[in-house]
Amino acid sequence: MKGVKVSVLTVMFILGVGIAADAIHEIIPSETQITMPGPTAEKVNEYIVKYDPYRAWSLWPKKGRLYKGTEPHGALLTTFINDTAYLSIRKKKGMYDGSIIVKENYTADKKFVALSVMYKVKGYNPSAGDWFWAQYDPDGKAIAEGRVKKCIDCHSKKKGNDYIFTGEVK
Secondary structure (H helix, E strand, O other), X not given: OXXXXXXXXXXXXXXXXXXHHHHHHHHOOHHHOOOOOOOOHHHHHHHHHHHOOHHHOEEXXXXXXXXXXXXOOOOEEEEEEOHHHHHHHXXXXXXXXXXXXXXXXXXXXOOEEEEEEEEEXXXXXXXXXXEXXXXXXXXXXXXXXXXXXXXXXXXXXXXXXXXOOOOOOO
């Protein structure tokens, strides 16, 4: 009788694992996994707005919403980071490939004026830390993208911190 109980429990366990695996597959099916976007303003915007909405990401550690900013980004800022960027910041070894930083830019009276994005793409631009830069107007239209000279010139001042001003990453 003991052997029968063990067999029944074993079958129930195996069935339970199979059901759980099917449930996970239905929640996050592998065929719908989203790949990282290519380094174009259109693809990055689509990714951070439609496929992995940046507003659901973490805020930059120890930064709240609408913290005091500086030009050219605005008087007030809110900075979101994807999971890869968050892990990079915690490890303090520079930003990992696939890190995305999204900065909402506001005026002093809290009017949203632009969205600035840094996206680390392996091999994209080694001379500037492999960063892809983009800036969008409030309607989501790209107003700058790629190897943006003014972004690179300014952020090069923080080359030792992987081109990041917001906080220490190394």
